[in-house]
Amino acid sequence: MTDVNLSLARYQIRSSFGRSSCSKCEFKAIFNFGDSNSDTGGFWAAFPAQSGPFGTTFFKKPVGRATDGRLIIDFLAQALGLPFLSPYLQSIGSDYRHGANFATLASTVLLPNTSLFVTGISPFSLAIQLNQIKEFKVRVDEFHNSSDKRESKRLPSPDIFGKSLYTFYIGQNDFTSNLKEIGIEGVKQFLPQVVYQIADTIKELYAIGGRAFWVLNMAPVGCYPAFLAQLPHKISDLDAFGCLIPYNNGVVYYNKLLKKALSQARKSLPNAQVIYVDTYSILLDLSQHPISHGLKYGTRACCGYGGGAYNFDPRAYCGNTKVINGKIVTATACSDPQNYVSWDGIHASEAANKIITQAILNGSSFYPPFPLHELCDLQPIG
Secondary structure, three states: OOHHHHHHHHHHHHHHOOOOOOOOEOOOEEEEEEOOOOOOOHHHHHOOOOOOOOOOOOOOOOOOOOOOOOOHHHHHHHHOOOOOOOEOOOOOOOOOOOEEEOOOOOOOOOOOOOOOOOOOOOOOOHHHHHHHHHHHHHHHHHHHHOOOOOHHHHOOOHHHHHOEEEEEEOOHHHHHOOHHHHHHHHHHHHHHHHHHHHHHHHHHHHHOOOOEEEEEOOOOHHHOHHHHHHOOOOHHHEOOOOOEHHHHHHHHHHHHHHHHHHHHHHHOOOOOEEEEEOHHHHHHHHHHOHHHHOOOEEEEEOOEOOOOOOOOOOOOOOOOEEEEOOEEEEOEOOOOHHHEEEOOOOOEOHHHHHHHHHHHHOOOOEEOOOOHHHHEOOOOOO
């Protein structure tokens, strides 16, 4: 990026938030849309059941996150000096003054009631999450204009929607939920619908005041222990690091479509920052070269059952106790999750999420370049 373009980027970012060219950017809130990769408790608020070793590294107990500790969205909030996001569906203990999290485990971009989808998908698709924030805005405006100020103690001011960061980490379930049924080539046929739906959602959020949008691309699912253990493949399908080439190639195809769709959306939204965030490259490098990042295991689950190369058996998911071959077994967590890229075969560990977030914060994964570390007063994410 040239000095001229960098200066223009700085000016546009500051102008988007109505701040002078000599001041730092300041996000007042985060509104997040996603699936289990960024769900801070929405699914378990709707369907209470989480138990087992989840949350053990940071929270010391299950708190609705599908990992051992903090997620990328948690680290981003910390870096921006904001509290962890309350799930929109969580009625008790939530504080929405600095945003809300609409993500829920197993959510998809496309509506789940089509013939494309199998069971096990959340009803809270991206379209539902979009409707939720629209209703949230209506209620914020109503309470602000009413004489009843009780709710105002946990609600933001009405102007928050133009001063917030809107993040997306969704699409993985659209990709993975159909692999066994229609294969990678079948999945690729409807991926254009997925990226266009994300772009259209950004346009609708722009209409209610949103100006800063970060869309995290899809992770290299071909390196996930769960898919390595379950998806049919030949030895020749594996790369030198043990990741599934056809499935990662499918993800690369999706990410190219997403990047193009966001570029097109960017042209139609004046003064908006529509940023493509390349988490794929970071997580791929983590999975293939864990030791280079201070970890030990790239394609083996910390929490699981079965041992072996992947320590993953779909019959006994992390924390569950099942009868397998006449024997009662429990999928337990390892004693050193800080050495693993994968927590449970499907989701990243806190250690991996922290490394991914650090790469995001230093600006190396943004397109167009978004020098966040130069423009914002970032807090440490220890």
